[in-house]
Amino acid sequence: MKQTNKPSMSRVLRRRETFSAYLFLLPSLIFFIGFVIIPMVLCLYTSFFDSKLNANTPDVFVGFANYVELWRDPVFKKALVNTLVIVVVSVPTVAAFSLWVASAIYKMKDWMLSAFRCIFYLPVVTGSVAVTVVWKWMYNNYYGIFNYVLKGVGAIDNNINWLGNPSTALWCIIIILFTTSVGQPIVLYVSALGNVDASLVEAANVDGANNLQSFWKVKWPSIMPTTLYIIVITTINSFQCFALIQLLTSGGPNNATQTVMYYIYYTAFKLYRFGYGNAMGIILAIFIAVLSAFQFWLAKEK
Amino acid sequence: MATLQLKNIKKIYEGGVEAVHSFNLDIADKEFIVLVGPSGCGKSTTLRMIAGLEEISEGELYIGDKLVNEVEPKDRDIAMVFQSYALYPYMTVYENMSFALKLRHLPKDEIDQRVRWAAEVLDITKYLDRKPKALSGGQRQRVAIGRAIVREPKVFLMDEPLSNLDAKLRNQMRAEIIKLRKKVNTTFIYVTHDQTEAMTLGDRIVIMKDGWIMQIGTPQEVFDHPANIFVAGFIGMPQMNFFDGELAKNGEKYQLTVNGCPVEIGESLQQALKEKDVPSKKVIVGCRPEHIELSSADNALKATVDVSEMMGSEIHLHLNCEGKDIVIRVPSTKLSAEHRGGFEFGTDLKFAFPADLIHLFDPETENNLI
Numbered sequence: 327m328k329q330t331n332k333p334s335m336s337r338v339l340r341r342r343e344t345f346s347a348y349l350f351l352l353p354s355l356i357f358f359i360g361f362v363i364i365p366m367v368l369c370l371y372t373s374f375f376d377s378k379l380n381a382n383t384p385d386v387f388v389g390f391a392n393y394v395e396l397w398r399d400p401v402f403k404k405a406l407v408n409t410l411v412i413v414v415v416s417v418p419t420v421a422a423f424s425l426w427v428a429s430a431i432y433k434m435k436d437w438m439l440s441a442f443r444c445i446f447y448l449p450v451v452t453g454s455v456a457v458t459v460v461w462k463w464m465y466n467n468y469y470g471i472f473n474y475v476l477k478g479v480g481a482i483d484n485n486i487n488w489l490g491n492p493s494t495a496l497w498c499i500i501i502i503l504f505t506t507s508v509g510q511p512i513v514l515y516v517s518a519l520g521n522v523d524a525s526l527v528e529a530a531n532v533d534g535a536n537n538l539q540s541f542w543k544v545k546w547p548s549i550m551p552t553t554l555y556i557i558v559i560t561t562i563n564s565f566q567c568f569a570l571i572q573l574l575t576s577g578g579p580n581n582a583t584q585t586v587m588y589y590i591y592y593t594a595f596k597l598y599r600f601g602y603g604n605a606m607g608i609i610l611a612i613f614i615a616v617l618s619a620f621q622f623w624l625a626k627e628k
Numbered sequence: 629m630a631t632l633q634l635k636n637i638k639k640i641y642e643g644g645v646e647a648v649h650s651f652n653l654d655i656a657d658k659e660f661i662v663l664v665g666p667s668g669c670g671k672s673t674t675l676r677m678i679a680g681l682e683e684i685s686e687g688e689l690y691i692g693d694k695l696v697n698e699v700e701p702k703d704r705d706i707a708m709v710f711q712s713y714a715l716y717p718y719m720t721v722y723e724n725m726s727f728a729l730k731l732r733h734l735p736k737d738e739i740d741q742r743v744r745w746a747a748e749v750l751d752i753t754k755y756l757d758r759k760p761k762a763l764s765g766g767q768r769q770r771v772a773i774g775r776a777i778v779r780e781p782k783v784f785l786m787d788e789p790l791s792n793l794d795a796k797l798r799n800q801m802r803a804e805i806i807k808l809r810k811k812v813n814t815t816f817i818y819v820t821h822d823q824t825e826a827m828t829l830g831d832r833i834v835i836m837k838d839g840w841i842m843q844i845g846t847p848q849e850v851f852d853h854p855a856n857i858f859v860a861g862f863i864g865m866p867q868m869n870f871f872d873g874e875l876a877k878n879g880e881k882y883q884l885t886v887n888g889c890p891v892e893i894g895e896s897l898q899q900a901l902k903e904k905d906v907p908s909k910k911v912i913v914g915c916r917p918e919h920i921e922l923s924s925a926d927n928a929l930k931a932t933v934d935v936s937e938m939m940g941s942e943i944h945l946h947l948n949c950e951g952k953d954i955v956i957r958v959p960s961t962k963l964s965a966e967h968r969g970g971f972e973f974g975t976d977l978k979f980a981f982p983a984d985l986i987h988l989f990d991p992e993t994e995n996n997l998i
Contacts, residue, residue: 528681529714533728533775534702543727547718 369604377601392605402606405584408496412585413564415500420507420560421553428515443513450509458573461502465489489575492582499570499583507563511556518552519545554625558618565614586610630692630782630815631657632678637687639673647673648839660809660816662830664823670839671819672787678817679708679785691782707776708785711792713768715760722756725775746774749811766797777812786818790825802828823863835859857994860914860987866944869920869954873913875906875988886913887950889929894984900998911997914987920956920979928978936970943970947977
């Protein structure tokens with residue numbers, strides 16, 4: 327008799343089950359195709375046109391002109407560099423900080439663990455507008471708490487215009503992004519560390535490993551899938567940093583906080599150059615895809 | 629020297645739960661000690677305290693002459709085989725076995741030599757490049773043991789290492805451990821809930837219950853002279869049968885009756901009772917299933933057959949003796965041809981105790997009277 331790994335179900339039953347499965351999937355599939363796939367295809371299509379998305383001015387096919395213009399646009403280059411700085415700084419910092427916090431709290435008593443998780447997760451669940459308004463107040467040039475405290479302890483003589491100064495503005499954005507990004511990785515790491523097989527750690531201790539060695543040799547490989555997920559989602563979130571910029575600086579001063587995402591919004595919805603904006607979107611998507619693929623490859627190699 | 633001394637060791641968990649009470653044991657160099665008992669008796673906790681994986685709440689633990697209560701596991705010079713094997717899943721068998729040696733910065737040649745020696749001893753050389761997930765349960769078990777023996781530790785700890793294996797493999801590995809012990813020749817402490825493993829492996833057995841030591845002795849001692857009803861019931865398969873009896877001192881002689889039938893007491897037991905000056909009292913009489921004999925004597929005890937299990941070379945008879953369930957083992961060769969396949973349900977039988985092979989326990993303290 328022929329052996330198969332599949333459950334021995336008749337073809338009719340299997341077809342019926344597949345049909346039911348697709349029926350259950352249908353609402354999400356319609357939503358996914360209508361609001362993700364079609365816009366993505368339209369985005370790619372429009373990026374080859376000089377499009378105003380206006381019934382009175384027809385789209386004009388321009389080929390790769392939008393893409394060529396991108397590489398000559400100093401604002402886009404600046405936005406791309408700023409976005410990469412945000413990604414390069416925030417991704418490892420968020421991953422390392424959340425791992426550090428999770429390592430410190432995951433063995434605590436339940437109520438303490440819950441309290442810490444709540445504290446770090448609060449900025450995630452609080453509306454980004456509310457969080458940003460509070461930060462805007464803290465960074466304020468005249469009555470912000472940072473200037474107040476730093477002046478109080480004598481660290482500075484004159485108020486610093488945190489968001490108005492090109493050398494500090496981007497770092498201020500990165501700090502806010504950091505505080506709103508660490509919540510989920512901490513929760514994920516706490517769970518991952520709690521799931522590391524305790525007998526492996528004990529075996530390493532008996533084998534002669536100190537805490538650091540048992541962390542790198544036993545815990546770290548065990549939490550690698552979680553690390554990969556955290557790095558990928560933080561990378562994507564950092565690339566797509568938009569709300570903070572819009573609410574705090576609108577890309578200023580002098581494009582010091584200009585990011586690709588904000589520049590796409592500005593080009594498309596302020597200048598009504600949808601074709602050009604979509605070309606930027608495609609470039610951003612390629613960057614995210616390539617970087618994520620590289621991260622997956624790296625994790626697999628390790 | 630790898631002697632161990634456990635002095636009044638206690639384990640008290642948060643909330644005051646005492647898992648191990650005043651554990652005292654001296655272990656000689658190169659001795660094979662087995663801690664055995666039912667689940668929750670504190671045997672694994674004791675082993676983990678020796679390993680340094682659990683804090684010792686009270687008492688002192690010496691390895692050699694050194695007090696090691698506050699010494700980290702890595703500095704105790706012990707190796708441990710875990711119940712779950714605890715092989716590092718991301719390392720090959722070779723890397724698993726060499727991990728501890730690398731941490732000790734041994735020369736590469738020596739590491740290689742030791743790993744290959746251990747692999748040869750355990751017959752796992754051909755799996756050295758494999759990851760643990762590509763091995764069977766028995767092979768993983770060997771790797772776990774290999775990882776421990778390459779260390780050449782002072783003390784070898786094993787926490788129920790065979791419990792995840794099937795019965796056939798368990799028997800095979802048990803024999804392997806006996807052979808391994810001769811090759812490794814160091815102090816072993818072995819935890820198990822399986823009395824067969826305890827009896828076959830240990831030089832001495834420590835039988836535990838609810839955190840207390842019930843008896844320490846050689847396999848022969850604990851089998852022949854169980855300290856109390858728990859040990860008597862725990863060691864031996866099927867377990868010892870117990871009957872309510874009446875012990876009467878009649879001048880120089882003791883007389884025993886069970887269910888109104890007189891039971892003969894052997895000379896050595898008579899002597900021991902006399903020396904201890906045991907008064908007339910109610911007792912619990914214990915007799916192992918393999919020692920009870922079918923009898924046709926008039927004053928033998930009566931029972932009816934509930935279940936008859938044909939085991940091949942012998943028959944296990946589950947009998948009902950005045951409302952009490954008892955088991956006896958009867959070699960097939962001692963039965964007539966008609967009964968070699970077993971007995972019918974409800975068959976009336978009579979049985980007797982051999983005079984020297986009964987055990988008498990105090991019903992109140994449950995301790996052996998002798």
